[in-house]
């Protein structure tokens with residue numbers, strides 16, 4: 001079977017999401033969306049909302065009220081928070097904020113075709129096939145990107161399992177074949193990638209990258225050289241070697257990169273490094 005899916009990483013603070021349905025599946029989809037993108041702007045349309053989803057949104061809102069609203073750091077976006085879209089002539093049944101600047105607004109009623117107009121991305125997660133099909137027809141007529149949770153063949157995009165480690169974001173899809181495998185593989189990667197060390201490694205690499213001077217090719221060469229050890233450690237198939245001296249792979253790499261970062265002179269830190277072609 002071929003797998004022509006093309007992954008992309010959306011900025012949900014800049015796009016407006018419409019979720020139709022707020023039961024079990026709506027909760028599952030929104031919990032992962034907000035976990036990964038707590039700055040998302042979401043409108044929900046559903047006659048009723050499940051207690052679990054309400055609880056989740058209440059928790060986000062409570063945090064937003066108790067924590068200082070922190071515009072996210074430079075890589076986490078912040079600053080120009082866009083206003084959440086809403087149906088201006090209707091009173092929402094609920095409205096929640098997140099500490100990261102996200103907004104979720106719920107309208108307690110059935111879906112109407114015009115609802116898709118406020119959205120860039122539309123997710124249909126009701127338990128009624130005919131409603132999901134109506135959402136699909138309306139969204140596609142308006143050329144919105146559409147996910148119909150119970151009908152993969154109608155999806156413009158699939159939601160994936162997501163691993164976040166600081167600036168690193170890994171999205172996993174099985175081309176719709178086994179969401180459970182995607183979930184298990186996420187859990188495997190989460191266990192393999194220690195949060196702090198992975199974040200440190202990437203922060204160190206950014207510092208190193210910011211310090212590089214010279215032309216593009218020279219920068220690529222130096223970055224390839226300093227990250228070479230990451231691959232070198234995985235080349236040995238003996239699992240014991242993936243954790244040299246009791247450290248895990250990423251932890252060891254983070255330490256090595258930290259020392260390179262500190263010792264790297266501004267101009268050419270790795271003279272004599274292999275003159276690799278840029279790896280794209």
Ligand SMILES: C[C@@]1(CC(=O)O)c2cc3[nH]c(cc4nc(cc5[nH]c(cc(n2)[C@H]1CCC(=O)O)[C@@](C)(CC(=O)O)[C@@H]5CCC(=O)O)C(CC(=O)O)=C4CCC(=O)O)c(CCC(=O)O)c3CC(=O)O
Nearest residue numbers: 032149150152158159160161173174175176179180182183
């Ligand atoms: C096509 C897709 C469309 C979409 O939803 O975007 C889709 C479709 C369907 N899922 C179904 C079932 C389940 N989905 C999950 C879980 C997840 N499903 C997710 C994504 C996707 N699910 C997209 C493809 C992703 C890919 O390419 O791999 C994840 C990754 C992301 C997310 O939901 O945010 C999230 C894991 C998040 C995590 O934990 O990390 C579980 C497991 C569980 O809940 O524990 C089950 C039950 C067990 C099972 O069936 O495997 C059914 C049958 C419904 C029925 O039988 O009635 C359909 C419809 C069909 O297949 O026809």
Ligand SMILES: NC(=O)C1=CN([C@@H]2O[C@H](COP(=O)(O)OP(=O)(O)OC[C@H]3O[C@@H](n4cnc5c(N)ncnc54)[C@H](O)[C@@H]3O)[C@@H](O)[C@H]2O)C=CC1
Nearest residue numbers: 021022023024025026045046047048110111126127149150
């Ligand atoms: N993609 C996935 O990951 C999965 C998909 N599914 C499929 O998703 C479907 C949804 O199931 P559940 O969430 O468990 O149902 P549910 O009964 O828990 O929730 C249904 C939701 O749809 C809303 N709804 C009903 N009519 C509506 C209308 N006219 N307009 C707007 N909202 C409306 C209800 O208010 C409720 O919020 C099922 O068909 C199931 O096969 C199930 C599991 C996983």
